[in-house]
Amino acid sequence: MTAVAGGAAFADLAGRPVVVGSGLAGLATALFLAPEKVVLVTKAPLGELASSPWAQGGLAAALGEDDDAGLHLEDTLAAGDGLVDAAAARRILSRAKDAVADLMDLGARFDRDIHGRIALGLEAAHSRRRIAHAAGDGTGRELVRALAAAVRRTPSVTVIEHAEARRLLVADGRIAGLLAEGPKGGFVLETARVALATGGLGGLFADTTNPPASFGQGLALAARAGAVLRDMEMVQFHPTALAVGRAGSGGLPLVSEAVRGEGALLVNDHGERFLAGTPGAELAPRDVVARAVWAELEAGRQVYLDARTSLGPRFAARFPAVAALCQASGLDPARDLLPIRPAAHYHMGGVEVDGAGRSSVPGLWAVGEVASTGLHGANRLASNSLLEAVVCAREAATSMASAPASAPRPRPEPAAAPRPGAEAVRPVLSRHLGVARDGDGLACAAARLLPLAESAGPDCDAALVGLVMALAGLERRESRGAHWRTDHLRRAAEARHTRLTLDAALSAARAHAALALSH
Template structure:
């Protein structure tokens, strides 16, 4: 039997308790709001695992214009310049808002914000907290702030399985908790559900994050954008741990270098060397591994005995894997870290479905383009979480009755991971992409536990098939060059399904 949560009906619903969701809830106060999280508040979020920090042009020699230039360069021609300019210009205000909410950023002896340098940034501008524990420190402070805000009702251990529609607009959410079904009627939903790393076997994200928000929005009819752009972090700690531990780009920013098993510094001749954009570094490491080699990060000279002080979290993770990073080489390999694509939104976080907003990694605003600039993710999450909240607060509420739907099964991404990992990795080609489409489409059509993860994976595969070039995080060995005109792409789920079916009806595609 499905229980209708009438006592909470009509309140805006935020799905997800990472940075975007928490900032949205605080921004909406004192307006009553419901925050739904499938784990405890702030737990199992990519935000809490972020090491580097937040990119913000707060240094004396920095500016929003320089930050924007770096963002556009990393985005490889696919950023929306206007959207990007707006978001990076709000970075100093975001730092101030987070400090007001209780976040304590690291400062130097003079009391100034300590700023780190990461790849593709022309200035040190990474504002961090507790060294390399920035995400955890930020989320911990915001969780405390949200827990102390009476207007926020938290439904923990609740999982949203479907968005309910009424006359083409949002009418509510269908949730599951402890084997029971619940409907929460609402005209306003903000999805802040994180990324797609759980679709891959090698990821630095919580393994349960397979793109739930994207699947929910796609089923509701929302347009998706640039789904092919999956960013692989070049330096995950190679170990038996799952998910893989991240060795932050900030370690290379402090001077650590990449070498192969022969002791060769294979990035030395590249522009910016180890601090080249992530897609460049990930492809170079993948090439070393593909030839049968191994890759290591060498921090012995650059950091040495300072390593545990500057990077206490990474030091602990390395030691758990049997490596002393101050004196030994750190074994690394690429792993899925961030998704630049997602639900297409405007500058306020609105999707194409009335009543549905999306913020953070689940959204595609146009900030990141084809390749996210390091530490722009937490910035975007905070900015867009606050913008969406302000937009929701200024939107009239009209609660519409919805039909009661049966509760779908709990999603299971395990049947999808092997397909996605083998066919949609760092280097792709038409054969592997079409192979992914052929394997994923039956899972989508059978409507079982694997269907929602398969929908997200199929979106990635179809968008990848349509982009016949190599750009940013999308690298095709059969189309190694960039097209002269960069173009973003938007599609709905029915359009994607039609394309997938057309591919499989082509004998050449089937044989691939």
């Protein structure tokens, strides 16, 4: 690894592929590009401030003797509620064993059973035990540790830390460079190849299990470059965020779904197991469980996760990270009920990409949560995301390596955008794009976000992302997967995707605003 602090050294990097983001997807993409020289841009020290280290459950892979990729595909299709691209899902899931092998080759250490085989856990909507985990519930942290260490020992990777991507430069309809801001000011990397691996958008919500700084910056970059964004309304709310601390503070501790996989139950403050009559009960798809928890809270009842009988004193050994989070809040999961509530967790939508990770803009790839590959549909199957990040990182790297390296000369670059934020956007999305939505609320959100998105203020990028989400939600007049509209409770007979570009979104938002004024 070579570190660059700034100055004339940036000119020496011209023509190299650029990867933006240092979570699992970004690190893997940079490593799979080796031995080609690549630039990795990250707004924090390598591997920090990404969502990947927060992943507790694990990586879904059909490794058991009673399992195969076909069964994994069936579960993925069922959870995705009609929006999964079956061909894309089959391709990604069939490469799970190769992805696990790649990770082990790069130094990742998975937990083993007494026979020395990779230990496999069970999570919601999986018909088999197929969740490979590391350090108990520290899988994401272990994978990022291993890949960050591999990047540091890979001479072909140049890392620019503490630098934020602000705009993609486009000339002649294709990528020509990246404008970024570092501690010493703005700089441009001239390149014909950029891979966005910037994570999700949970930070756009008051309650989230993501780092609060994850508010869709990569989606805004892609949209401003002209890329198609798909299924932006599809946000997965994890049903069991630990309800501790100040409401709306962001970054709520997550209680892994694997805890329910080991037998923990959900009860309300009357001691009722309110999911007992639901198919799958506590292990029903996440959207089903999140809505059930939300309904209890809306009715004025408290909701708890009860692991006292199923795990009891074994809890800390099996889930050390969760146990530590509980302990920090004065709770002992072996003896106490754990108060929980839904929180924004994962974005199934994103930059529409093909099987090689290519977006609709030549020279722009997207990998990981920022991308919409077709795997997740309307509701992500638990632990499919880490698998997708590794498999699709290799596919994108292969595609980037064979793409033209020469870029058109960028036109004079725009002035750097202000340091991005989401303070004005967070209350709007939390109120109108939460677990339950309706047309009036979505229209209100679009009206409030449009002037922010069209401004040059610090919230313009976050507002743009939220605006596209609201408009996509208005367009989807049905309840499907994670998108639950109380004014359109039925599921449409035909499953379809929502697709929007920046120009289309702004035109639609202005039309909605004009219609509202006319009334």
